[in-house]
Amino acid sequence: MVNIKINNLAVQVEAGTTILEAARNVGITIPTLCYMKMESAGCDNAPGSCRVCMVEQEGRANLIPACVTVVWEGMAIHTNTPRAIKTRRTVVELFLSNHPKDCLVCERNKNCELQTLAAELNIRENKYDGKMAKHEKDSSSMSLIRDPEKCVLCRRCETMCNDVQTVGVYSAINRSLETTVSTAFNAPVADSTCTFCGQCVSVCPTGALTQANHTADVWAALADPDKTVIVQAAPAIRVALGEEFGMASGARVTGKMVAGLRRLGFNHVYDTNFAADLTVIEEANELLERINNGGRLPMLTSCCPAWVKFIEHQFPTLLDVPSTCKSPHEMLGAIAKTYLAQKLGVDPKKMVVVSIMPCLAKKYESSREELGQGVDYVLTTRELASMFREAGLNFHALPDESFDPIMGESSGAADIFGTTGGVIEATARTVVHTLTGKNPANVEFTQLRGTDNIREATVKAGDTELKIGIANGLGSARKMLENIRDGKSTYHAIEIMACPGGCVAGGGQPYHGNDQSVIKERAASLYAIDGEKNLRVAHENTEVKALYAEFLDKPGSHKAHDLLHTSYVKRAKV
Numbered sequence: 001m002v003n004i005k006i007n008n009l010a011v012q013v014e015a016g017t018t019i020l021e022a023a024r025n026v027g028i029t030i031p032t033l034c035y036m037k038m039e040s041a042g043c044d045n046a047p048g049s050c051r052v053c054m055v056e057q058e059g060r061a062n063l064i065p066a067c068v069t070v071v072w073e074g075m076a077i078h079t080n081t082p083r084a085i086k087t088r089r090t091v092v093e094l095f096l097s098n099h100p101k102d103c104l105v106c107e108r109n110k111n112c113e114l115q116t117l118a119a120e121l122n123i124r125e126n127k128y129d130g131k132m133a134k135h136e137k138d139s140s141s142m143s144l145i146r147d148p149e150k151c152v153l154c155r156r157c158e159t160m161c162n163d164v165q166t167v168g169v170y171s172a173i174n175r176s177l178e179t180t181v182s183t184a185f186n187a188p189v190a191d192s193t194c195t196f197c198g199q200c201v202s203v204c205p206t207g208a209l210t211q212a213n214h215t216a217d218v219w220a221a222l223a224d225p226d227k228t229v230i231v232q233a234a235p236a237i238r239v240a241l242g243e244e245f246g247m248a249s250g251a252r253v254t255g256k257m258v259a260g261l262r263r264l265g266f267n268h269v270y271d272t273n274f275a276a277d278l279t280v281i282e283e284a285n286e287l288l289e290r291i292n293n294g295g296r297l298p299m300l301t302s303c304c305p306a307w308v309k310f311i312e313h314q315f316p317t318l319l320d321v322p323s324t325c326k327s328p329h330e331m332l333g334a335i336a337k338t339y340l341a342q343k344l345g346v347d348p349k350k351m352v353v354v355s356i357m358p359c360l361a362k363k364y365e366s367s368r369e370e371l372g373q374g375v376d377y378v379l380t381t382r383e384l385a386s387m388f389r390e391a392g393l394n395f396h397a398l399p400d401e402s403f404d405p406i407m408g409e410s411s412g413a414a415d416i417f418g419t420t421g422g423v424i425e426a427t428a429r430t431v432v433h434t435l436t437g438k439n440p441a442n443v444e445f446t447q448l449r450g451t452d453n454i455r456e457a458t459v460k461a462g463d464t465e466l467k468i469g470i471a472n473g474l475g476s477a478r479k480m481l482e483n484i485r486d487g488k489s490t491y492h493a494i495e496i497m498a499c500p501g502g503c504v505a506g507g508g509q510p511y512h513g514n515d516q517s518v519i520k521e522r523a524a525s526l527y528a529i530d531g532e533k534n535l536r537v538a539h540e541n542t543e544v545k546a547l548y549a550e551f552l553d554k555p556g557s558h559k560a561h562d563l564l565h566t567s568y569v570k571r572a573k574v
Contacts, residue, residue, distance in 0.1 A: 004075040019066035019077055020053060030055060030079050031088060031117055033095075034154040035067040036203055036514060047155050050095075052117065054087045055079045063087055089121045097128035098177070099206075100149055106207040107145075111511060113205035114152060133177040140188035142367050143196035143212055143360040144507075148180040151208040157181060157200035164500065165474040167310065169194045181208075184574045193313045193573055195474065197306035197498040198360030198507015203514065211360055211508060214377050215387055221352045221377070222265040228344070229352045230268040231261050232332050232407075235276065236358040236418030236503040237381050239525040243510040243518075244385035245395040250521035252529065255400025260388050261356075262401065268344075271403040272355070273410030275332035276417045276426070278547070279303065280538035282325045282564055284430040285555035287493055296320045298469065298484065298491035301423045303327045305365035306498035308568065310474050315481050316570035324565040326371060328417065329355040329362065332407060333374025334563040339551045343406055352376045356384050358418070358506030361498065370566050380508025409543040412530030413443075419523035420472035420502035421448045421455070424495035428459045428466065429537045435461040443536045449527075451501065451520065454480060456491075466492045473500035 001012050006023055013022045023030050033050040048068035055066045058076040063084060066077075078084065095114060103109050135148035158170045158181060169192050170181050183192040201209045221229050242251035261269045287299050302308055302323040311318060326334065333355070337348040355362060355378045366375040379387070388395055402408065413429050416422030425448045432440045447457035448468060453476035459466045469491040471480045477496045483489035499505045504522035505512070512518040530536060538544065552560045 002071050002073050002075075004071050004073075004077065006077045007079055013071060017071055019055060019064075019069050019071055019075075022071055023066065023077075023079060028079055030066045031120065032067055033113060033117065033152060033205055034156065036156045036159060050152065050154055051091050052088055054084055054091070056081045056084050085121070089123060092117050092121055093123060093127050095152055096123070096126055097130060098132050099152070101126075106150075107210040107213070108207040112207065131177060133180070135180055138189055139212070140190035141194070141196060141212065141364065142190075143363045144189065144198060144201055145210050145212055146189055147208055147210070148182070149208075150206045151181055152206055153179060153181065154205055155181070156203040156205065157209060160199045160203050163475070165195070165197060165199060165498070166478045167193060167195055167197075167474060170200065187574075193571075195306040195309045195313075195498060196361040196364045196507075197474065199499060201360060201507050202505075202509075202511065211380055211382065212363060213383060214363070214379060215383050215390075218354055218377050218379060218387070221354070227350055227352050228267050228346045229265070229354065230270060230336060230340075231266040231354045231356060232270045232272045232275070232329060233257060233261070233356040234272045234329065234358055234418065234503065235415050235526060236506060236509065236522065237356050237384070239418070239522045239529075240358065240381050240504065240509045241385060242395075243512075244382065245388075247396075248521075249512075249518040250523075250525035252525055253395075254529075255402070256395060256398040257384075258403055259398040259401040260393050260395065261384075263393055263398075264387060264391055266354070268404045270332065270336075270407040271410050271414075272329050272332055273414035273417070274403075274407045274541070274543060275328035275335070276414035277411050277538035277541040277544050278331050278335075278564070279325055279328045279417075279423075280413060280426050280430050281544065281555050282331075282560060283323050283427050284434060284539075286323055286325065287427070287431060288434060289556065291492065298494045299323050301325075301427070301493070301495045302566075303417065303423055304359075304361070304496060304498050304503075305368075306359070306361035307474060307477055307496045309361070309364070309571070310477065310498065311481065312568055312571040313573045314478065315485065318481060318485060319568045319570065321484070322568060324561075324567065326564055326566050327362075327365065328414075329357060329378075330365065330371050330374055330566075331564050333366075333376075334372060335374075335407065335547065337374055338563060339547060340406060354379060356381070358503045358509045359499070360507040362508075368566075370569070380506075381510060382508060385510075406543060409535075409541055411538050411541055412533035412536040413538045415526050415529045415533070418503040418526050420497050421450065421470050421495065422502065422526065423497075424448055424468055424470060424493060426538060427493070428468070430539045431466065432459065432461040433537060433539060435464055439537055444531075451516075453500070468492065469494040471495070472497045472502055474498050476500075 053066040054063040138146035238254040242253040363378040413426035455470040501519040
């Protein structure tokens with residue numbers, strides 16, 4: 001332990017603690033901009049580049065950065081001296097001097113760390129005026145927008161993309177006012193190896209990286225009297241949307257969300273969880289076919305489009321490993337424009353399918369030709385919240401309403417799709433039933449749960465032992481895939497989610513500042529929803545049973561393969 005003083009307050013901390021961490025331990029705030037800590041991913045990014053966290057040390061002439069300076073015995077630090085405060089203010093004023101002044105129309109308005117810093121430091125004028133950096137905006141992708149002119153060079157996106165996700169898209173280039181963070185050869189992000197997981201957007205403190213916004217397209221569809229517009233919502237949305245309206249992390253708002261969607265003008269409101277149950281049945285059937293017929297093992301779940309694109313770029317020799325099942329929202333889109341259209345008597349060409357997703361990669365996924373044209377538009381949790389506000393809806397006053405029938409019933413197994421380990425646990429419940437002829441005595445396979453980046457567990461199904469691997473975060477996925485490729489690990493099935501923590505921490509969710517407690521509370525709510533349902537296994541979903549009886553015939557049928565399965569392609573790697 002080390003004894004120090006912070007603002008004349010005696011503090012004892014562990015050796016190796018930084019000034020910033022020591023101050024936070026005793027409730028003293030030191031502002032930061034470049035600092036980012038992600039304990040779950042083993043990431044502690046503190047380049048010390050922004051110099052917003054400067055503090056004064058007794059006996060030393062120069063100020064020092066709190067985020068990268070480790071304390072030592074007897075150190076005496078002052079965080080709130082006039083000199084320290086003035087230095088921070090000057091640093092932020094210099095940032096503002098090279099920053100666009102379009103805050104009122106910026107995607108991050110009222111949710112921008114630079115804007116917040118300026119307000120907290122009581123900056124009320126632009127002191128410095130001079131030449132500003134000029135860079136082109138990159139709107140090449142369906143998922144995210146890059147605006148380098150709003151970049152403050154905090155390098156958080158680099159840390160997330162290179163160290164946590166190991167995708168390696170971003171790097172700082174050039175010098176002086178030409179300095180920017182960009183892709184290899186400054187190529188459009190759509191032409192890079194980007195997986196569109198959106199984690200760079202989640203950690204960007206300004207509007208330099210934002211989601212591509214498709215709310216105008218959806219408003220136009222809703223206003224077209226010739227269109228039947230249906231909407232579906234993913235499981236992770238219902239435990240995060242409330243945060244946009246001041247509710248607690250993990251608040252369950254399923255009923256209010258459904259009511260709000262109807263008031264926006266959607267003709268029918270369905271549950272992606274219905275398609276999650278459908279996915280479970282198809283994936284379970286595919287897994288057992290592989291096991292029984294000597295097929296390729298392990299089988300990887302394929303619900304996450306970001307990790308699918310990751311394997312296409314990074315591990316093309318393993319493209320026979322992922323399940324051929326489409327993701328749940330794409331399955332629902334395919335069923336909507338066939339089975340549902342027949343049921344409703346609607347021309348599929350006049351049907352518009354909108355997905356509300358926690359993920360930016362789902363936007364990109366909807367444009368993949370091999371998936372067909374099932375889903376027309378994807379909105380994130382944040383975009384849906386903005387539409388509710390545009391429409392003047394009082395979210396707190398909305399009643400609780402239920403999803404529409406035909407594609408509105410779901411099991412608890414579907415709810416847990418939104419968190420790491422949930423997809424494979426849901427699938428395991430049905431696999432056990434198929435192998436033994438009965439549901440497991442306890443459907444909660446807690447050995448598959450947790451927050452560790454890489455996990456292994458065994459699920460017993462009668463005399464069969466299924467070895468399961470789970471990875472969340474693409475950096476963890478890389479390690480697991482390398483071990484499989486090199487023959488160091490053997491599994492029957494693997495679940496991979498691109499976002500650390502799973503869909504509850506998706507790039508389209510309400511900004512959470514890498515607060516792991518928020519992510520855990522969202523996940524806990526999904527498990528609680530599962531635990532409270534009477535129906536907890538996908539294969540007992542009566543609406544899914546009706547779908548097979550009336551339309552698909554059986555799991556893995558020719559029609560099921562045509563509508564619910566897909567293929568993958570090798571992609572270039574730079």
